[in-house]
Amino acid sequence: MRAPTPLAQQVAAQRDDRLRVLVVGAGVAGVTATRLLRQRGLHPLLVERTGPEHGGGYMLGMLPFVDPVVRRLEAEPAYLARSVGMRRYALHGRHGQHLRTYRLDEAMDPFGHYRGIERAALLDLLGGDELPVSFDTVVERIDGQGPATAVLLESGTRHEVAVDVVVGADGLHSGVRAQLLRPAEVTRVDTGWGGWVAWAPPDEDPDLYEEVWGDGFFLGLYPVRARTGVFLGGPAAATARGPLGLADRVRTLLRSPGPRLAAALDAVAAAPEAHRWDFVDARSARWTQGPVALVGDAAAAFLPTAGVGAAMAIESAASLADQLEGVGPGGVRSALDAYERGQRPRVEAAQDASRSLARLMFRSGRPLTAARDAATRLVTLRTALGPILRLLADRPGRQVPAPTDPHRPRRTP
Numbered sequence: 025m026r027a028p029t030p031l032a033q034q035v036a037a038q039r040d041d042r043l044r045v046l047v048v049g050a051g052v053a054g055v056t057a058t059r060l061l062r063q064r065g066l067h068p069l070l071v072e073r074t075g076p077e078h079g080g081g082y083m084l085g086m087l088p089f090v091d092p093v094v095r096r097l098e099a100e101p102a103y104l105a106r107s108v109g110m111r112r113y114a115l116h117g118r119h120g121q122h123l124r125t126y127r128l129d130e131a132m133d134p135f136g137h138y139r140g141i142e143r144a145a146l147l148d149l150l151g152g153d154e155l156p157v158s159f160d161t162v163v164e165r166i167d168g169q170g171p172a173t174a175v176l177l178e179s180g181t182r183h184e185v186a187v188d189v190v191v192g193a194d195g196l197h198s199g200v201r202a203q204l205l206r207p208a209e210v211t212r213v214d215t216g217w218g219g220w221v222a223w224a225p226p227d228e229d230p231d232l233y234e235e236v237w238g239d240g241f242f243l244g245l246y247p248v249r250a251r252t253g254v255f256l257g258g259p260a261a262a263t264a265r266g267p268l269g270l271a272d273r274v275r276t277l278l279r280s281p282g283p284r285l286a287a288a289l290d291a292v293a294a295a296p297e298a299h300r301w302d303f304v305d306a307r308s309a310r311w312t313q314g315p316v317a318l319v320g321d322a323a324a325a326f327l328p329t330a331g332v333g334a335a336m337a338i339e340s341a342a343s344l345a346d347q348l349e350g351v352g353p354g355g356v357r358s359a360l361d362a363y364e365r366g367q368r369p370r371v372e373a374a375q376d377a378s379r380s381l382a383r384l385m386f387r388s389g390r391p392l393t394a395a396r397d398a399a400t401r402l403v404t405l406r407t408a409l410g411p412i413l414r415l416l417a418d419r420p421g422r423q424v425p426a427p428t429d430p431h432r433p434r435r436t437p
């Protein structure tokens with residue numbers, strides 16, 4: 025778990041490191057990179073803008089990209105205990121009518137686990153027993169082309185720290201990226217859609233994730249341990265009246281939605297203060313410059329369509345930590361170059377897949393959504409997941425056999 029630690033204490037612990045690393049952002053990528061570097065004897069400074077009470081908030085479907093990392097962190101038992109297997113996916117059309125149910129486990133089993141987990145639980149287990157984090161701390165400035173000087177603000181108090189590497193793991197609206205790249209070097213897809221996350225009670229289908237691709241709305245149900253994450257979104261005009269307004273409208277559009285979809289809409293309607301999330305992504309033209317590297321959403325942020333942003337953030341964090349293995353200050357640039365060369369094409373391929381799906385999912389208008397209902401019935405899971413399955417098959421160093429899941433019932437051959 026992430027343990028609040030004064031910055032001065034972290035700086036003192038790092039004094040004798042062969043490589044002094046600063047990681048900005050204690051989210052999925054930052055925590056993973058820091059833990060893996062600590063396994064190699066380093067003591068990266070890990071700083072986080074928010075307070076220790078933040079960090080949860082939503083559900084994540086974790087594709088098998090994360091399995092090798094979870095194992096390296098000796099967190100697999102905790103991972104399996106705190107998540108649920110996502111084995112089936114039901115797709116509904118614009119009136120909520122069932123179109124097709126897919127067996128996710130059949131597609132994913134050759135590669136590993138596909139699990140649903142709360143972000144807070146994931147951060148806890150990635151962080152291990154106690155991971156020092158300076159909360160309420162942001163980077164004001166990064167200077168330098170060789171060793172970097174970072175000016176940090178810890179609860180408003182200014183500190184200047186000298187480090188050999190800065191890792192920008194500060195998410196979609198990365199401040200590190202803003203210092204590294206010109207605005208024209210960051211391209212974005214803005215779908216014009218957005219929505220809210222809410223929590224519904226658990227039900228009898230904890231292995232079933234469900235989506236309704238509506239006419240001007242999107243509803244998703246993603247089970248985690250002991251509850252179900254719900255996402256309801258739509259274009260700006262549909263979300264203008266807030267979560268209650270959109271939930272009411274969607275109720276009128278769904279014909280006999282069934283108890284599970286009805287409970288999901290109730291959960292959104294009962295969460296008027298839910299945090300709004302805009303469906304915007306970002307792609308950085310460069311991930312590194314001098315001693316600074318971007319990772320996770322700071323490098324390439326994802327639309328919520330392929331459910332792969334966190335998994336790629338974890339994979340990239342592991343790749344970065346691998347490249348820094350045994351490296352001293354003189355080897356930083358070539359290590360960061362190798363990291364970008366290896367990881368950026370993979371992440372951008374995943375991002376392309378999520379952008380293509382967004383063009384299909386976020387649609388309004390009867391003729392178009394009716395045609396989509398007819399067409400999606402015919403799409404096989406292997407076609408829909410093709411790009412993701414290819415990335416899984418091409419994982420660097422993939423030689424790990426499909427892991428066993430003690431919670432998974434055995435199928436008879």
Ligand SMILES: Cc1cc2nc3c(=O)[nH]c(=O)nc-3n(C[C@H](O)[C@H](O)[C@H](O)COP(=O)(O)OP(=O)(O)OC[C@H]3O[C@@H](n4cnc5c(N)ncnc54)[C@H](O)[C@@H]3O)c2cc1C
Pocket residue numbers: 048049050051052053054071072073074082083084085086087161162163193194195196197198199200221301319320321322325326328330331332333334335336337
């Ligand atoms: C509702 C929702 C559902 C999602 N579902 C899925 C899914 O099913 N599967 C999946 O793989 N991905 C999913 N994603 C995407 C996934 O959450 C992100 O891709 C992933 O969290 C990226 O990890 P990260 O570490 O780069 O960023 P984050 O996890 O966002 O972490 C960034 C951290 O940096 C901190 N920070 C920001 N600015 C600063 C600063 N200036 N100084 C210091 N710290 C700062 C933030 O507070 C945060 O803690 C979802 C995202 C959302 C919002």
